[in-house]
Amino acid sequence: MPIDSSRLVFGPEFRTGVDIIDAQHQVLFDIINRIDYLLLVNVADMQVINQAIEDLVNYALYHFSIEERRVSLWVDRAQLGDHVLEHNEFRRRTNDFRSATNGRKLSAEVLELQTYLKHWLVDHILHKDVPLFRQIEQQSPVAPRQHVINGKTEVVSTGEKD
Numbered sequence: 348m349p350i351d352s353s354r355l356v357f358g359p360e361f362r363t364g365v366d367i368i369d370a371q372h373q374v375l376f377d378i379i380n381r382i383d384y385l386l387l388v389n390v391a392d393m394q395v396i397n398q399a400i401e402d403l404v405n406y407a408l409y410h411f412s413i414e415e416r417r418v419s420l421w422v423d424r425a426q427l428g429d430h431v432l433e434h435n436e437f438r439r440r441t442n443d444f445r446s447a448t449n450g451r452k453l454s455a456e457v458l459e460l461q462t463y464l465k466h467w468l469v470d471h472i473l474h475k476d477v478p479l480f481r482q483i484e485q486q487s488p489v490a491p492r493q494h495v496i497n498g499k500t501e502v503v504s505t506g507e508k509d
Contacts, residue, residue, distance in 0.1 A: 354380050355465065361472050363480035365417065371410040372472055378403040379465050386461060396457060403464060404441045411437075414476070421483040433475055437467055 355376045362369050382399045411434040419427050444460040 354383065355469065361477065363472075363476050364484060365480055368410075368414055368417070368476070368480070371406075371413065372468075372476075374406060375403065375410065375468055378406060379461075379468065382461055383465075386458065393457075400445070400457075400460065400464075404445065407437065407441075407468075418479065418483075421486075422479070426479075430475065430479065433471060437471075440467075 357369075357373045357376045361372060363372075378399065382396065382403065385396050385399055415427070415431055415434065418430055422430075440463060441460070444456060444463070
């Protein structure tokens with residue numbers, strides 16, 4: 348079974364201009380690269396691979412919740428709804444894959460899941476997140492710079508210098 352061993356590099360084309368979102372995207376790239384490494388060196392322990400996949404999916408779900416809350420501050424419901432639909436498709440597909448692969452030996456499904464995760468993430472950031480955050484910045488040169496999450500006020504960077 349061929350393994351897509353190309354390492355993801357978080358370059359400037361992936362930057363949204365929102366520091367916390369960019370930092371979270373970098374973490375997602377790092378986890379995908381870790382899974383790629385485990386598959387490339389043919390780690391036979393599926394528990395290790397499954398844990399790495401769980402780490403990626405759980406972190407992605409955490410990231411989606413942060414991103415969706417932040418986006419909701421700046422866009423209308425329809426646009427937010429479209430973005431959430433993309434995230435929901437990821438949630439559905441990864442749940443299907445996890446159910447099919449959990450506890451099994453290395454299989455075509457695991458490799459298919461890794462390829463899906465990698466391609467979905469790159470495509471989503473480049474074609475959804477980056478344009479969306481650039482649009483937000485253009486529409487609102489003084490986008491909200493802080494808001495409350497879980498009772499704490501957090502500073503939001505829009506990529507502008509203070």
